[in-house]
Amino acid sequence: MRYAPLAPELFIENRRRLRELLPPGALAIFQANDIQPTNADGTLPFRQNNDLFYLSGVDQEESILVLCPGAALEKHREILFLKETSEHILVWEGYKLTKDEARTQSGILTIMWLDAFKTVLPALMNEAEYVFLNANEHIRATVEVETRDARFIKSLQAAYPLHQYRRVAPLLHGLRAIKSAEEIRTMREAMRLTGQAFRRVLGFVRPGVWEFEIEAEILHEFVRGRSRGPAYGSIIASGKNATVLHYTSNDHQCQAGDVLLLDFGAEYANYAADLSRAIPVSGTFSPRQRQVYDAVLRVMSFAKTRLVVGNDIETYHKEVGQNMEQELIKLDLLKAEDVKNQDSDAPAYKKYFPHGTSHYLGLDVHDVGFKYRKFEAGMVYTCEPGIYIPDENLGIRLENDILITATGNEDLMADIPLQAEEIERLMRG
Incomplete structure (x- = not known):
């Protein structure tokens, strides 16, 4: 091994x-x-x-x-x-x-x-x-x-x-569902390798590179760090490809002005990391791209505050959905009337944010555990809101892995660049 x-x-x-x-x-x-x-x-x-x-x-x-x-x-x-x-x-x-x-x-x-x-x-x-x-x-x-x-x-x-x-x-x-200290230590190593790979990508991406070349840069960092490789099929999705949730062909060339959505994670000792980021291929977000990016980041920040002991996944997703509704209204993607008149079983925000915000993480990327069990200390969840706008060839998803603790939670990926300004600065070198 x-x-x-x-x-x-x-x-x-x-x-x-x-x-x-x-x-x-x-x-x-x-x-x-x-x-x-x-x-x-x-x-x-x-x-x-x-x-x-x-x-x-x-x-x-x-x-x-x-x-x-x-x-x-x-x-x-x-x-x-x-x-x-x-x-x-x-x-x-x-x-x-x-x-x-x-x-x-x-x-x-x-x-x-x-x-x-x-x-x-x-x-x-x-x-x-x-x-x-x-x-x-x-x-x-x-x-x-x-x-x-x-x-x-x-x-x-x-x-x-x-x-x-x-x-x-x-x-x-x-x-x-409840991770021990040794499991958390092992998952931290998977996340460390994932962060190293992301930083490597920030120095590599530019107009004209191919998605599979970026995938190769990630794999290089994983394997040299004693990982078997990705914990799941890496998503390297530029432009409109980023609006396909499980895009894995990774065979397009990155174009100037596009946003590149990355969803990947290292496996280490069979334990998984799961990271999502969105970066500007040209090194700088356009005003509209930055507007959407910041909206997703605000939803992510809110969602993290609700990953706490005693909450449950149904309540949590409802709270995050309501927060997302307000952001989509600000982005002129939804109107207040859309929300007021929506079907509660098919909320309006799902048009632009069709997936859940969090899932268990551990030996499996979508780890096992009773879905409706209340959040407890020792559980690790992803936190991954996103906004996908096919008409604008734009998809942005931001994801970190969160350890629920007795006093709140810990962002296990807090040291991986997330703020738009830091990403742009690192891409400039």
């Missing part, structure tokens, strides 16, 4: 917290993600299942984690099964974890090779009354391929039809 090792105490504590939520007689089983094929004999880069990583810190394919807190044999209460290496694997695939390395990394004492799973499983199932299995239950997930989890669920239920099967995802969603 490229990144510096995380403290094993993180994973030890995560397992402890999950065990406290499991009933007597419980067995929980977690599978690594598949290695996804492309064409012929090609494969995509491996990305670990976030729940398995959260509980073990192991970033290796074909791994299985078993938690059986009430097992009669103490060595069966936590077991990590790993792919056993060989001379052939070493030559063709590279290095794999040893048992001692896995113990050090995860804090799990019982490490077995993967072949032992089929031997140990019957004994564990014999003791278990409830079997907790994992699946991707993210509220926005669309899963069109059969996952390793799905295949395992089918095979296990076919072999052991009389057990009581339960979902572990809701338990993990509740735990992962």
Whole structure:
């Protein structure tokens, strides 16, 4: 792995917290993600299942984690099964974890090779009354391929039809929503790399550069900082492209007078950063561009004040929407009558600000967590208002990542340039 090792105490504590939520007689089983094929004999880069990583810190394919807190044999209460290496694997695939390395990394004492799973499983199932299995239950997930989890669920239920099967995802969603100090430290590193990449871009962008060249500058900064790369597909959108919310083709040339919308973030140790900025390709905003930029910045500043303990996402989005309405009226994009006569289920501001303002952030960019849970200390949310005006070939979105604390919140990206004057000054060099 490229990144510096995380403290094993993180994973030890995560397992402890999950065990406290499991009933007597419980067995929980977690599978690594598949290695996804492309064409012929090609494969995509491996990305670990976030729940398995959260509980073990192991970033290796074909791994299985078993938690059986009430097992009669103490060595069966936590077991990590790993792919056993060989001379052939070493030559063709590279290095794999040893048992001692896995113990050090995860804090799990019982490490077995993967072949032992089929031997140990019957004994564990014999003791278990409830079997907790994992699946991707993210509220926005669309899963069109059969996952390793799905295949395992089918095979296990076919072999052991009389057990009581339960979902572990809701338990993990509740735990992962609150970030520990070690997780925050790791996310700060992802954000540091993201800030470095943004500063690099400010010195690079000028009329005539291509969006993909800017993407390459960002990737350079990520990889040299021990990141695997972007936490999600980078959006490098100039001119009218910035009005397409999930524009990722990044294949246009930047033109003088355009605003360039950037939405990107580094991944570090599987944790994500998520940043959005809008910068003038020519180095200076036009009066109208600056007017819209400042409006978005004011909405962002307001929204940050509402990301506090006790608020909830529905109330929060309603408050931000009302603030955005007033800014859009000032920009002559809405009229007061539009707001007065609007359908409450389809507010007028959505024409220019069609997406939500915030989402959970963590191991996933749109991290797991119960959407309607009240804000609590330790949650990390993005804050990303935007205004998109296709008729003006203009889209501006500003986004920082916010840690909710017991006394308010902390902007984890406060040191990344945001004010228009600073951006223009840095672009001038």
